[in-house]
Amino acid sequence: GAGVSQSPSNKVTEKGKDVELRCDPISGHTALYWYRQRLGQGLEFLIYFQGNSAPDKSGLPSDRFSAERTGESVSTLTIQRTQQEDSAVYLCASSFGGQGGGYTFGSGTRLTVV
Amino acid sequence: DQQVKQNSPSLSVQEGRISILNCDYTNSMFDYFLWYKKYPAEGPTFLISISSIKDKNEDGRFTVFLNKSAKHLSLHIVPSQPGDSAVYFCAASASRGGADGLTFGKGTHLIIQP
Numbered sequence: 001g002a003g004v005s006q007s008p009s010n011k012v013t014e015k016g017k018d019v020e021l022r023c024d025p026i027s028g029h030t031a032l033y034w035y036r037q038r039l040g041q042g043l044e045f046l047i048y049f050q051g052n053s054a055p056d057k058s059g060l061p062s063d064r065f066s067a068e069r070t071g072e073s074v075s076t077l078t079i080q081r082t083q084q085e086d087s088a089v090y091l092c093a094s095s096f097g098g099q100g101g102g103y104t105f106g107s108g109t110r111l112t113v114v
Numbered sequence: 115d116q117q118v119k120q121n122s123p124s125l126s127v128q129e130g131r132i133s134i135l136n137c138d139y140t141n142s143m144f145d146y147f148l149w150y151k152k153y154p155a156e157g158p159t160f161l162i163s164i165s166s167i168k169d170k171n172e173d174g175r176f177t178v179f180l181n182k183s184a185k186h187l188s189l190h191i192v193p194s195q196p197g198d199s200a201v202y203f204c205a206a207s208a209s210r211g212g213a214d215g216l217t218f219g220k221g222t223h224l225i226i227q228p
Contacts, residue, residue: 004157033215042118042203043158045215059215091157103216105150105157 002026004106006092012112013082021077021109025094032075033103034067035091043091049075082113117141118206120219128227133191135222137204140185144206148216149178149189152201161202162189191224199226 005024013019025032034046045059049069060066064082069075079086089108119138127133135149145166150158164171164178164187171178177190191198201223205216 035215035218040220042116042120042220043205043216043218045217048215056215093157103160105159107155107157 004092004094004104006090006106006109008109009107010110010112012114015084015113016081018078018080019082019111021079021090021111023075023077023092023094023106025073025075025092026104028072029094029096029104030072031095032069033093033095034075034077035093035105036061036088037091037108038088046077046090079111082111084113087111087113115140116219117144118204118217118219120202120204120222122222123220124223124225126225126227127194129196130193133189133194133198133224133226135189135191135202135204135224137187137189137219138185139187139206141206141208141217142185143208144217145209146207147178147180147187148205148207149176150203150205150218152203152221158203194224194226196226196228199224 007022032049035043037043047067048056052069052071064080067077089110091108093103093105095103117140148163149161151161152158162173162176162178164180169180180187201221203221204219207216
């Protein structure tokens with residue numbers, strides 16, 4: 001597609017429920033990144049995919065967080081047993097092979113845990 | 115421990131004047147620096163970058179300056195226009211944004227007054 005697409009754009013969930021966030025990167029972009037932005041904070045790196053492998057998962061905040069990527073396309077970020085501190089905007093970005101300047105971000109998914 | 119710091123949460127500048135946004139970093143391994151611009155409800159968009167082998171990079175109205183000895187960079191926008199009103203994020207990478215992703219500051223909200 002023309003840009004990075006994320007769905008849903010907004011998600012309100014009850015504490016303890018699982019949520020799945022989706023990212024469709026730009027076609028041909030081999031690298032895919034997930035970031036999180038909590039209110040009043042900067043962007044926090046979560047995970048990086050090169051193709052469908054994730055060489056760096058160190059940014060995932062807990063074992064309730066997991067992410068997958070199918071080939072060089074769609075990625076899903078799953079949060080199990082959501083907590084209120086998980087409330088944030090989750091941003092996905094893609095690029096050609098990890099060149100920092102070439103990141104294209106999606107509009108994000110605003111997650112609210114009540 | 116914040117490795118990338120933007121100490122001014124907001125900045126107000128008159129239209130036509132110069133806007134100067136500042137960023138400090140602590141990690142001496144960072145070798146690539148970027149500025150992103152973010153409008154409400156949109157993902158960040160790449161603005162300009164600079165490699166640590168340079169001390170200045172210019173693109174139209176935007177110039178980024180890097181002072182490695184002071185671990186400081188700044189973004190100059192001249193002349194400032196109303197459309198420049200946005201949140202500006204400084205970001206840094208130790209591998210050109212590859213395996214370890216980008217480390218972002220908390221952002222500075224630039225307000226251009228008519």
